[in-house]
Amino acid sequence: MELHSVILTTGCSVGFFKLANSGMKRLPMPDAARRNAWKWRNIATSFVHSLITGIWAVLCFYLHPQMAEDLISTHSVFSHALVSVSIGYFIHDFSDMVLNQKISQSWELLFHHSVVISCFGLSALSRRYLGFAAVALLVELNSIFLHLRQMLRMAGGAKTTPYRVNSMVNLGTYVVFRISTLAWMTRWLVLNREHVPLLAYTLGSVGMAIMTAMNIVLFCRLLRSDFLQTGRDGRKEK
Numbered sequence: 001m002e003l004h005s006v007i008l009t010t011g012c013s014v015g016f017f018k019l020a021n022s023g024m025k026r027l028p029m030p031d032a033a034r035r036n037a038w039k040w041r042n043i044a045t046s047f048v049h050s051l052i053t054g055i056w057a058v059l060c061f062y063l064h065p066q067m068a069e070d071l072i073s074t075h076s077v078f079s080h081a082l083v084s085v086s087i088g089y090f091i092h093d094f095s096d097m098v099l100n101q102k103i104s105q106s107w108e109l110l111f112h113h114s115v116v117i118s119c120f121g122l123s124a125l126s127r128r129y130l131g132f133a134a135v136a137l138l139v140e141l142n143s144i145f146l147h148l149r150q151m152l153r154m155a156g157g158a159k160t161t162p163y164r165v166n167s168m169v170n171l172g173t174y175v176v177f178r179i180s181t182l183a184w185m186t187r188w189l190v191l192n193r194e195h196v197p198l199l200a201y202t203l204g205s206v207g208m209a210i211m212t213a214m215n216i217v218l219f220c221r222l223l224r225s226d227f228l229q230t231g232r233d234g235r236k237e238k
Helices: 003-026 031-063 065-069 077-100 103-126 130-154 161-191 198-237
Strands: none
Touching: 003 031, 003 077, 003 103, 031 065, 031 077, 031 130, 065 130, 077 103, 077 130, 103 130, 103 198, 130 161, 161 198
16 A cells, blocks of 8 residues: 555545544434533544444454564555554544543543554554554454443443443453553564664554553543442442
């Protein structure tokens, strides 16, 4: 995939997710979510991205298994397109938050998106580390349930059975596809230090450190909110 194709694919992705976000206005919205309609549309769009790219990442390794043996130089047009499409989403989401939310409320996600766009951008433009980027996008399999959790809370369903089931699946996939994947990626980066140029290694190391810290904090928040807090509330009721 040449440079102009990367730019075209990324641009089309930005347009697609912008249209998806606008299309959410025409879909039914829970009454409880209407007080923050922008956030509902933003999370719903993120859910669409997670669903598409999470499944897409799995298919990349299923259709091109040799990519798993060489995460640096082996890739397919399919995996290259995946990374370009994901860059487009993060660009869209970055601009959406800047335009509609206070920086003080979104700086963590804006910083996260900046790191992802930089790392994925380097990978897409150099056509290297695309396998590594595809591994990173396996995290989106957990994001499906993470975004669904937010939507259920906004819809006022935080005490329903679907929410409790989703919370358990969310925590399980969080450990498997988010924490474990990031740990594996960090280990791979350390073991392959001599094969990775200084710039890419530095960018990857900083990115992994930031993502690991953010995900540990988020895991603690999820555990406290959905399980520990529920237990305390139950004891209070008794």
